[in-house]
Structures are given as C-alpha cells and as structure tokens.
Amino acid sequence: MKAISLALLAATITALVMLGTVERASAQSQSISTGVVTEVETDGEGRLTAFSIVKGDGTVARFAVSGSNPNTSYGLENRVGERWVSDQASEPTESAARLRDQQNRLKQISVQSEDGTAISVVQADSKDVDANLGYLFAVVAIAWIGIMGYVVFLGVRQRTMAAELERLRGNNASNES
Amino acid sequence: MGFLKIRAQTALHVATLVAMAFALWMMFVWVPTDINQGVVQRILYIHVPVAWVSMVAIVGVAVASVMYLITKRENWDRLAASMAEAGVVFGAIMLISGMVWAKPVWEVWWTGEAKLTTALILFFIYVAYLMFRAYFPPGDQRMRLSAIIAIIGAIDTPIIYYASVLWQEAHPPLIVGPIAEEENLVAAQIGLTLLVSVIAFSFLFFSLLVTRLSLAKIEHEHEVLKYRISHTEMSAA
Numbered sequence: 001m002k003a004i005s006l007a008l009l010a011a012t013i014t015a016l017v018m019l020g021t022v023e024r025a026s027a028q029s030q031s032i033s034t035g036v037v038t039e040v041e042t043d044g045e046g047r048l049t050a051f052s053i054v055k056g057d058g059t060v061a062r063f064a065v066s067g068s069n070p071n072t073s074y075g076l077e078n079r080v081g082e083r084w085v086s087d088q089a090s091e092p093t094e095s096a097a098r099l100r101d102q103q104n105r106l107k108q109i110s111v112q113s114e115d116g117t118a119i120s121v122v123q124a125d126s127k128d129v130d131a132n133l134g135y136l137f138a139v140v141a142i143a144w145i146g147i148m149g150y151v152v153f154l155g156v157r158q159r160t161m162a163a164e165l166e167r168l169r170g171n172n173a174s175n176e177s
Numbered sequence: 178m179g180f181l182k183i184r185a186q187t188a189l190h191v192a193t194l195v196a197m198a199f200a201l202w203m204m205f206v207w208v209p210t211d212i213n214q215g216v217v218q219r220i221l222y223i224h225v226p227v228a229w230v231s232m233v234a235i236v237g238v239a240v241a242s243v244m245y246l247i248t249k250r251e252n253w254d255r256l257a258a259s260m261a262e263a264g265v266v267f268g269a270i271m272l273i274s275g276m277v278w279a280k281p282v283w284e285v286w287w288t289g290e291a292k293l294t295t296a297l298i299l300f301f302i303y304v305a306y307l308m309f310r311a312y313f314p315p316g317d318q319r320m321r322l323s324a325i326i327a328i329i330g331a332i333d334t335p336i337i338y339y340a341s342v343l344w345q346e347a348h349p350p351l352i353v354g355p356i357a358e359e360e361n362l363v364a365a366q367i368g369l370t371l372l373v374s375v376i377a378f379s380f381l382f383f384s385l386l387v388t389r390l391s392l393a394k395i396e397h398e399h400e401v402l403k404y405r406i407s408h409t410e411m412s413a414a
Binding site: 030032112131132133135136138139140142143146147150151154157158161162164165168169171172 | 209210217219220223266270274277280281381385391392395405
C-alpha cells in the first residue's frame with residue numbers, strides 16, 4: 001500500500017514537471033508559430049523555397065520548405081473561404097502563390113516546423129494553440145487527485161480493517177478460552 | 178506462496194510506475210502539439226485511456242458476476258465488487274475530463290448527445306451497483322442480486338462504444354480500433370502515445386484492483402469473524 005502510494009506520488013510529481021515542459025519540449029523539437037507572412041522566397045522557376053512570418057511578439061521567423069522528408073503540407077483558404085490542401089512536392093509554385101495571397105490579405109497562418117523547416121502550413125485558428133493550457137492542467141490535476149484520493153482511501157480502510165480484525169481475533173480467542 | 182504473491186503485487190506496482198512515467202513522458206514531451214486544438218488535445222491521452230478502463234471494468238464486473246452465478250464462489254463476487262469500485266473512480270475521471278475538454282473545444286461543458294449520455298448512465302450503473310451492495314445486508318441474496326444488476330448494466334458498454342457511429346454528433350468518431358474509419362485514423366505518433374497511455378492506465382487499474390482485492394479479503398475475514406463471535410455469544414447466552 002505504502003509502495004503504491006509512493007509510486008503514484010512520484011507519478012504525480014512527474015506529471016506536473018512534464019506539464020511544465022510541454023512548451024519547452026515543443027520548442028526544442030517541433031514547434032508551432034503563428035503570424036502574418038512578410039516574405040515569400042522562390043527560385044528562378046517560381047517554386048517556393050522559403051517564407052518568413054512576423055509573430056505576435058514582433059519577431060520574424062524564417063522557414064524553409066521541403067519537397068521530401070518532410071514534404072511540407074499546406075491547408076490554406078482563399079478569399080472566399082475555399083480551402084486548398086496540397087504539399088510542396090505536388091504544387092511548389094502554387095504554394096508560393098497561395099502564401100503571397102495570405103501575405104496580401106494579412107491573414108495569420110500557423111506553421112509547424114522542425115529545425116527551421118516547415119512541416120505544415122495552415123490557416124491560423126483564431127485561438128492560440130497554447131491558450132488552453134489551464135484546461136489540460138485541470139484534467140491532469142483532477143485525474144491524479146482522483147486516483148491518489150482512492151489510494152489514500154484504500155490505505156486508510158485497509159489499516160482500519162486490519163486493526164479491527166486483530167481486535168476481533170483477540171475477542172474470539174478469549175471467548176473460546 | 179504468500180511471499181510470491183507479495184512479490185507479484187510489488188512487480189505489478191513497479192511495472193505500473195514505469196509504464197505511467199513513460200506514458201507521461203510521451204504525452205507531455207514526445208508527441209507534438211496538435212495544430213488544430215493546441216495543447217488541450219493532450220487531454221485525449223488521459224480521457225480515452227480512463228474511458229477504456231471504465232468499460233473494461235464494467236465488462237469485468239459482468240463476467241465475474243456471471244462466474245459467480247455459475248460457480249457460487251464468493252471470490253468472483255469479491256472480484257466483481259472490487260472492479261466496480263475501481264471502475265467508478267475511472268468513470269468519474271472520464272466524465273470530468275470529457276467535460277473539461279468539451280469546454281474549450283465545443284464551448285459547452287456538456288451536451289445531451291448519445292455518447293455522453295450513455296457514458297453518464299455507465300457511471301450511474303456503477304454507483305447504483307455499489308450503493309446496492311452497501312445498503313443490502315450481506316449474504317447470498319446480495320451477491321445474487323448485485324450480479325444481476327452488473328450483468329444488466331454491462332449492456333450499456335457496446336452502446337457507448339457504437340454511439341458515435343450510430344448517432345453522429347459532436348463527439349468525435351472512433352479514431353482507433355476495428356470499427357474506426359480510415360479517414361478518421363490518427364497520425365502514428367498520436368496513435369502510439371495513445372496506445373502506451375492505454376497500457377499504462379490498464380496497469381494502474383490492475384494495481385488498484387489487486388490492492389482492493391486484498392482489502393476485500395480482509396473485509397470478508399472481518400465479516401466472518403464478527404458473525405462467529407456473535408454466534409458464540411448467542412450460544413453462550
């Protein structure tokens with residue numbers, strides 16, 4: 001009982017520490033940036049090679065695009081809300097045109113990237129992807145409080161019952177003698 | 178024998194800790210953030226496993242109840258009751274985590290749709306089963322009637338499972354499993370994290386179940402001894 005309590009306590013602490021590292025971890029490997037397109041770079045044949053966005057905090061982030069491993073994917077809407085879904089390998093020139101359209105309309109896009117290369121470029125959601133961290137924290141806290149509460153309940157009940165059982169055994173022995 | 182049992186229990190608790198730590202690392206560090214829902218999508222790795230465990234528990238309660246009715250061995254009744262008690266904890270976490278997830282995604286805490294309603298019914302079945310056992314006097318009749326309640330209650334499980342297919346409402350369709358449609362399948366990293374998380378929560382459930390079973394055994398001994406003492410006292414009087 002004591003072992004499982006300690007184990008779950010350790011797991012709870014691990015969960016809280018890991019929850020704190022969510023943002024840092026995503027920044028280290030794969031990160032998500034949201035902002036308005038400021039520059040679209042193409043090669044001599046009009047194929048998209050890289051683009052830059054200005055983020056909410058005013059910093060500019062530049063992303064290369066790739067046609068293979070990873071093949072940058074796109075999900076962008078045009079002026080009338082039609083969604084264009086494609087990737088760099090299939091439509092490298094159209095992707096440049098679509099990003100210029102986003103730039104002209106000052107539309108926000110979200111870029112998922114790894115080591116400076118865009119993995120996916122999509123129309124930005126009106127919500128910030130990190131905005132609901134509180135809800136995640138609430139679920140983790142509720143789950144662990146619920147489980148820990150049950151473990152504590154089991155421990156207390158087990159101790160009480162064991163003591164009661166010993167007392168009854170004593171009574172029973174004295175009755176028999 | 179007793180020593181081996183304790184060793185096995187300790188091994189299960191250690192395996193639970195290792196599996197849970199690994200699952201937590203995967204769900205909070207390894208798997209990338211979902212671009213549509215953001216960090217709140219990580220609730221999936223808690224909500225789905227606890228929902229899975231809740232359903233496994235109610236099926237387990239029903240199977241143990243059937244076994245009790247066939248064999249009349251009290252061990253099966255104790256197993257059913259222990260599973261129901263652990264199941265109600267996971268059922269409550271499933272409901273609360275679902276509600277907290279629904280708020281930022283659907284902008285409401287609760288909707289009256291089939292999947293949610295049948296899941297709530299599952300929780301009430303567990304509570305009704307445990308309340309019945311708590312208030313009904315111990316004995317054969319309690320074990321028999323609670324087994325019948327558990328078997329009837331288990332009918333809810335397939336309804337919950339198929340609810341998002343039968344009634345296509347706000348709750349997302351199945352993303353893994355045999356009846357998940359190809360277009361709804363999740364990315365490999367999400368699927369793997371979900372699988373590890375389901376395994377870890379299953380270990381946790383069995384750890385709690387083993388602990389609850391030990392307690393149930395003590396409770397049974399206590400009940401028997403209490404009965405014996407009162408019987409001896411009555412005979413003496």
